[in-house]
Amino acid sequence: MASKPRTVWRCQQCGATAPRWLGRCNECGEYGSLVEEFERPDVPERAAGRSASPVTLAQLASEKDTERLSTGIAEFDRVLGGGLVKGSLVLLGGEPGIGKSTLLLQVAEALAARGLRVLYVSGEESPQQIALRARRIGASAESLFLLPEVDIDAVEGVVSETQPDLLVVDSIQTATDAELSGAAGSVGQVRACTARLMRIAKDRGVATLIIGHVTKEGSIAGPRVLEHMVDAVLYFEGDQDHAFRVVRAVKNRFGSTSEVGIFEMLERGLCPVDAPSAALLADHAASVAGSVVLATVEGSRPLLVEIQALVSPSYLPAPRRLANGVDTGRLLQVLAILERRAGLSFGGQDVYVNVAGGLRITEPAADLPLALALASALLDVPVAENVAAFGELALTGSVRPVAHVEARLRECARMGRTKVLGSTRTQGPSGGGLRGVDTLAEALADLRLSRA
Numbered sequence: 001m002a003s004k005p006r007t008v009w010r011c012q013q014c015g016a017t018a019p020r021w022l023g024r025c026n027e028c029g030e031y032g033s034l035v036e037e038f039e040r041p042d043v044p045e046r047a048a049g050r051s052a053s054p055v056t057l058a059q060l061a062s063e064k065d066t067e068r069l070s071t072g073i074a075e076f077d078r079v080l081g082g083g084l085v086k087g088s089l090v091l092l093g094g095e096p097g098i099g100k101s102t103l104l105l106q107v108a109e110a111l112a113a114r115g116l117r118v119l120y121v122s123g124e125e126s127p128q129q130i131a132l133r134a135r136r137i138g139a140s141a142e143s144l145f146l147l148p149e150v151d152i153d154a155v156e157g158v159v160s161e162t163q164p165d166l167l168v169v170d171s172i173q174t175a176t177d178a179e180l181s182g183a184a185g186s187v188g189q190v191r192a193c194t195a196r197l198m199r200i201a202k203d204r205g206v207a208t209l210i211i212g213h214v215t216k217e218g219s220i221a222g223p224r225v226l227e228h229m230v231d232a233v234l235y236f237e238g239d240q241d242h243a244f245r246v247v248r249a250v251k252n253r254f255g256s257t258s259e260v261g262i263f264e265m266l267e268r269g270l271c272p273v274d275a276p277s278a279a280l281l282a283d284h285a286a287s288v289a290g291s292v293v294l295a296t297v298e299g300s301r302p303l304l305v306e307i308q309a310l311v312s313p314s315y316l317p318a319p320r321r322l323a324n325g326v327d328t329g330r331l332l333q334v335l336a337i338l339e340r341r342a343g344l345s346f347g348g349q350d351v352y353v354n355v356a357g358g359l360r361i362t363e364p365a366a367d368l369p370l371a372l373a374l375a376s377a378l379l380d381v382p383v384a385e386n387v388a389a390f391g392e393l394a395l396t397g398s399v400r401p402v403a404h405v406e407a408r409l410r411e412c413a414r415m416g417r418t419k420v421l422g423s424t425r426t427q428g429p430s431g432g433g434l435r436g437v438d439t440l441a442e443a444l445a446d447l448r449l450s451r452a
Contacts, residue, residue: 081255094236123174325355
């Protein structure tokens with residue numbers, strides 16, 4: 001006997017359900033987010049004669065490595081961990097207009113040019129619109145098929161007929177399941193369509209790339225379970241006003257997380273940046289106060305980026321503290337350490353911090369160069385061009401060691417940074433330009449950035 005559909009009220013922010021309408025979600029506290037949906041309870045059907053057989057870990061270890069499809073775009077392969085795994089489901093999120101569709105169209109073109117069958121499903125753009133973008137980036141492969149469709153049943157039927165090697169869905173918020181009553185983009189629709197795509201990818205061995213919209217808070221729209229269902233989650237970072245775009249892996253079942261790929265937006269599309277440190281420091285001005293180079297590590301890649309600081313008199317009762325590319329809380333902590341442990345006062349001063357190139361730095365190794373840039377801007381004393389720095393600052397003012405020291409020093413030497421400030425407790429190779437300091441005050445005195 002078929003089960004009857006029932007009415008539920010589902011929160012469009014967290015996915016929680018309620019038996020009746022509420023003005024405020026009891027789970028996430030969002031107001032006006034409950035929408036009425038009809039759903040049919042799932043009844044598991046027992047397959048006749050179906051049995052499961054376990055395998056040993058030794059049997060799996062003796063098999064060959066997971067087969068991957070190289071996209072032909074080195075930076076994208078780096079983020080994926082070496083390429084697309086057959087049967088994997090990858091979610092790419094980012095702000096509107098940042099280049100998600102352009103990048104995946106380039107990936108589709110690169111694979112189709114090698115003779116692989118690619119199905120590009122678009123629920124937002126017509127084939128004519130995609131053709132305009134394809135002409136701009138020079139895509140014209142014969143084995144690249146476009147499908148303007150939002151019905152997930154129709155998409156599954158076309159996949160069964162064409163048997164593609166790669167499936168691209170742009171975007172998951174436009175896909176709909178006819179068995180559900182919610183509108184496209186609702187929690188129930190997004191979750192159900194993602195589950196269908198996951199089954200398609202696993203059962204047929206089709207590498208699947210899906211695009212997800214982001215909310216105003218910067219997280220991928222839809223239920224949080226969406227990110228748990230997929231095999232990899234990639235975030236497109238950057239600003240439309242900057243030339244550089246960063247693709248960051250925050251989840252990857254087939255590779256390392258926190259890996260990044262750096263691209264530059266050009267007329268012909270997104271081009272991988274082969275030497276990111278040189279590109280990020282291309283506009284670095286020497287002998288300017290408030291500029292210090294940070295030796296950071298993103299994933300397995302060392303990068304040199306410029307941290308810029310500006311300190312100016314404030315005409316407001318509460319001086320501004322604005323940060324772009326670093327956490328504002330981290331900036332406030334570094335300012336407190338500078339005032340208490342180094343005797344530098346920022347009272348009555350507006351403070352602005354920026355990471356050049358549009359990158360976002362989250363590792364604590366940015367503490368020391370951030371403090372040096374702030375002191376340089378306050379005292380109007382430039383830092384020498386051959387200086388770089390890395391190190392975490394403790395609340396006591398001491399400089400703590402960080403990981404990947406050898407990689408940082410190699411990148412500094414390659415870029416001509418012969419004097420690198422770091423913790424004296426850093427376990428690194430002898431030489432390499434590393435100048436150890438115990439405290440922030442010692443680092444400031446070494447660069448003549450103290451009041452004394």
